[in-house]
Amino acid sequence: MTGPDRQIGMDILAKIEDSPEAKAHEGRGPLDLRARTQNGCVVCGQENPYGLRIHFVRERDGAFTAEWRPTENWEGFEGIVHGGIISTVLDEAMSKAVAAMNYEALTGELRIRFRRHVAAGENLRIRGWVVEKVKRLVKAEATLTATDGSERAHAWARFLALPGPAAPDDGE
Numbered sequence: 001m002t003g004p005d006r007q008i009g010m011d012i013l014a015k016i017e018d019s020p021e022a023k024a025h026e027g028r029g030p031l032d033l034r035a036r037t038q039n040g041c042v043v044c045g046q047e048n049p050y051g052l053r054i055h056f057v058r059e060r061d062g063a064f065t066a067e068w069r070p071t072e073n074w075e076g077f078e079g080i081v082h083g084g085i086i087s088t089v090l091d092e093a094m095s096k097a098v099a100a101m102n103y104e105a106l107t108g109e110l111r112i113r114f115r116r117h118v119a120a121g122e123n124l125r126i127r128g129w130v131v132e133k134v135k136r137l138v139k140a141e142a143t144l145t146a147t148d149g150s151e152r153a154h155a156w157a158r159f160l161a162l163p164g165p166a167a168p169d170d171g172e
Contacts, residue, residue, distance in 0.1 A: 041092075042088070043088060043089060043092040044056060044092060044096075052068070052074075052085075052089065054066045054068055054089065054092070054126070056092075056093065056096050056126075058096075058100060061129070062097060062100065062101075062129060062130065063097060063127055063128060063129035064093050064096035064097050064100070064127070064128050064129070065093075065125060065126060065127045065128075066093065066125070066126045067123065067124070067125060067126075068089065068123075068124045068125075068126055069121065069122065069123050069124065070085065070118065070120055070121075070122070070124070071120055071121070072120040072121075074120065075120055079119055079120065080117045080118065080119065080120075081117075081118040081119070081120055083112070083114060086112070086114070086118055086144060086152075086153050087110065087112045087153075087155070089126055089144065090112065090126065090128065090142040090143075090144060090153060090155035091107055091110055091142075091155065091157065092128075093126045093127060093128025093142040094107075094128040094129075094130075094140035094141065094142045094155065094157050094159070095107065095128075095159070096128060097128045097129050097130045097140055098130060098138050098140055098159045101130060101133070101138070103133075103138060103159070103161040104161065104162045105136075105138055105159040105160055105161040105162065106159065106160055106162065107157055107158075107159055108137075108157075108158045108159060108160045109157060109158040110155065110156075110157045111155065111156045111157070112153055112154070112155050113153065113154045113155075114152070114153050115150075115151050115152055115153060115154065116150065116151075116152050117152075118144065118152050118153070122146060123146070123147050124144055124145065124146060124147075124152065125144070125145045125146075125147075126142065126143075126144055127142060127143050127145070128140060128141070128142035128155075129141060129142070136160055136161040136163075137158060137159070137160060137161075138158070138159040138160075138161060139156070139157070139158055139159075140156075140157050140159060141154070141155060141156050141157075142154070142155040142157075143155075
């Protein structure tokens with residue numbers, strides 16, 4: 001989805017969550033949506049036996065970073081980590097940065113640029129940060145880099161803060 005279609009998608013999500021139904025469900029909307037961390041998360045959940053169990057750390061600049069060494073269990077093609085796994089890891093890094101701003105938000109749009117393949121067993125660094133916030137829309141970016149500093153993937157995302165006490169004011 002690009003251009004006007006992308007904006008329509010974000011507008012639909014915003015309208016659903018601003019609806020009378022959302023207000024009647026304490027800001028959770030008709031689908032009862034919440035964006036809260038849990039120990040079973042497939043990326044960072046330490047209690048998920050099938051997850052990645054990546055440990056993120058908040059940096060002084062507000063970014064979240066983690067070291068990651070993917071195994072062959074996460075390969076798509078032989079020797080290459082699946083792009084969906086890479087996308088998921090980058091989304092999680094951005095989600096951490098957004099949540100650290102006390103926003104309960106969901107990913108509304110995610111774009112990934114794969115710059116070079118990622119091999120199983122490679123030592124990598126994940127970094128996610130918030131770029132901008134306008135009302136309930138939060139823009140973030142993330143990178144996946146190798147130990148030599150080369151960027152393997154870059155992500156851009158737009159998160160929509162759910163209505164409720166933690167949602168940013170309309171004046172921001």
